[in-house]
Amino acid sequence: MTDFPESGIRLSFPDRTVTSAQLKMIARLVTEExxxxxxxxxxxxxxxxxxxxxxxxxxxxxxxxxxxxTAGPAGVEPADVQRDTAGIREQSHSELFSIGIPVPLARLSxxxxxxxxxxxxxxxxxxxxxxxxxxxxxxxxxxxxVANLLEGLQGVGLGVDVPAIVRGxxxxxxxxxxxxxxxEAKRFLKGIVDHLQARVPLxxxxxxxxxxxxxxxxxxxxxxxxxxxxxxxxxxxxSWLFDLTAGGRPVAQGIxxxxxxxxxxxxxxxxxxxxxPGEDFHLFCARVGEEHLQKISELAxxxxxxxx
Numbered sequence: 001m002t003d004f005p006e007s008g009i010r011l012s013f014p015d016r017t018v019t020s021a022q023l024k025m026i027a028r029l030v031t032e033e034x035x036x037x038x039x040x041x042x043x044x045x046x047x048x049x050x051x052x053x054x055x056x057x058x059x060x061x062x063x064x065x066x067x068x069x070t071a072g073p074a075g076v077e078p079a080d081v082q083r084d085t086a087g088i089r090e091q092s093h094s095e096l097f098s099i100g101i102p103v104p105l106a107r108l109s110x111x112x113x114x115x116x117x118x119x120x121x122x123x124x125x126x127x128x129x130x131x132x133x134x135x136x137x138x139x140x141x142x143x144x145x146v147a148n149l150l151e152g153l154q155g156v157g158l159g160v161d162v163p164a165i166v167r168g169x170x171x172x173x174x175x176x177x178x179x180x181x182x183x184e185a186k187r188f189l190k191g192i193v194d195h196l197q198a199r200v201p202l203x204x205x206x207x208x209x210x211x212x213x214x215x216x217x218x219x220x221x222x223x224x225x226x227x228x229x230x231x232x233x234x235x236x237x238x239s240w241l242f243d244l245t246a247g248g249r250p251v252a253q254g255i256x257x258x259x260x261x262x263x264x265x266x267x268x269x270x271x272x273x274x275x276x277p278g279e280d281f282h283l284f285c286a287r288v289g290e291e292h293l294q295k296i297s298e299l300a301x302x303x304x305x306x307x308x
Contacts, residue, residue, distance in 0.1 A: 008049045009060065012069045013130065016044030020126045023117035025066050029059055031110030038113065039182070040106040044130035049182070085135045086167070087160050088146060097146055099124075099138040101153060102162045104193075105169055105186045106134030115156045123149035134170070168207035168224070169193045185212045185229065188240075188257060195261055200268040206281065208264075212240075221248045224281045225264060244297070247285025251293050263297035270296035 011026070018026075026046060030038045033055060034048045041047040051059065060070060086100040101116075108116075116136055120128050123145040129137040136158075141149055153159060169192075171185045189210045209223035220226035226245035242260050244252045246267055255263070275284050285293060 008047065009051065009056070009063070009070060010041070011046040011048070011063065013044065013046075016130045017127050018046075018130060019067075020117040020121040020128075022066055022068050023113055023120070023128065025063065025068070027110045027113035027117065029063075030108075030113060033059065036110050037183075038108050038110075040103060040108070040130055040132075040134045044132060046130070085131050085133065085137050086162075091140070094140075096140045096142060099141055099146065099149055099160070100131075101136040101138070101158050101160060102167045103134045103136060103158070104162060104166050105171065105190060107186060109156070112156045112158055115153060116158065119149050119152045123152065163197045164202045164204060164206045165197050165208065166193045168205060169210075170207070170223075171210050172213065181212050185210050189227075192261055192264065196264060196268060199265050200272060202268070202272075204280065221245055225267075227260065246293050246297075247282045249285055249290045249293060251290070251297055267293065267297050 013022075026038065026048070029051075030036060030048060033051050035050045037050075039047045039049075063070070085098075086102045089098050089100070090096075091098055103112075116128060120126050120138055123141055124138045125140045127139065129139060131137060138149060150159060169189050171182065171189055189208065193208065206225075207223040208225040208227070209220055210227045210229060211220045212229045220228050223245075224247065226248070228243040228245075229240040230243075232241055240257060241254045242252075242257065243250070244255065244260060244263060251267070252259075252263060271281055271284050274288070275281075276287075279287070288296075
């Protein structure tokens with residue numbers, strides 16, 4: 001059984017590794033047929049949505065001819081598994097490097113896919129490994145080509161120096177083929193992280209997870225900040241309401257998107273001001289407790305200019 005709708009394709013790659021030729025074909029498909037967006041999802045898969053049903057079978061045939069496989073639902077890894085593959089790392093027992101490029105919100109445009117494919121061909125070995133954390137890993141890059149590879153990606157907004165809050169933002173939904181839900185969730189979360197990065201930037205790893213499931217999500221409580229989105233029951237209102245957790249502890253329930261942005265700014269400002277040396281956000285939340293976290297987040301009413 002598959003979770004494909006008629007408009008969606010999920011692509012899988014042996015060892016999570018895609019060749020530059022395959023990536024260029026996917027880039028063309030994304031640009032011409034799928035609204036110029038593709039998402040890295042699950043265990044190193046690429047999800048493409050918004051394809052016209054009349055073109056789907058032809059495109060599947062072209063992909064199969066290029067050795068790209070369609071896949072069923074991704075396997076679920078434990079919620080607490082995190083592998084930091086981003087950055088520049090010297091490979092063991094060699095003079096070669098792997099370059100991990102974090103992709104904000106795991107979403108790529110056709111131009112970014114093409115540029116990544118070109119960089120893999122020119123400066124690497126013609127392959128890229130995909131990770132479930134939304135990182136493009138270029139293996140076996142010689143030392144003298146590292147700078148060239150990074151420079152080649154800069155023009156399309158890809159690089160290793162992604163701010164911590166931006167890099168740690170992620171969205172989960174019932175199925176990646178809920179195009180409208182996925183787009184809305186990623187657009188909303190991008191507004192949040194851009195605001196927080198401008199107002200209360202952090203240098204340490206920090207995760208914000210927005211879950212738009214129709215059921216309880218086990219992932220939301222493992223992030224530093226968890227946002228469980230839901231529609232108001234029995235209401236014609238289309239905007240989401242949110243349950244907010246910090247360090248796995250409940251802070252607020254049923255609050256608006258505008259209030260979420262302000263509460264998060266207050267929480268992070270309180271953390272930066274009151275944390276003890278060496279204390280990360282989870283330890284801070286455990287020390288101060290739920291009641292204090294709620295008070296910190298309610299320090300002020302939403303400001304008119306605080307909502308993007």
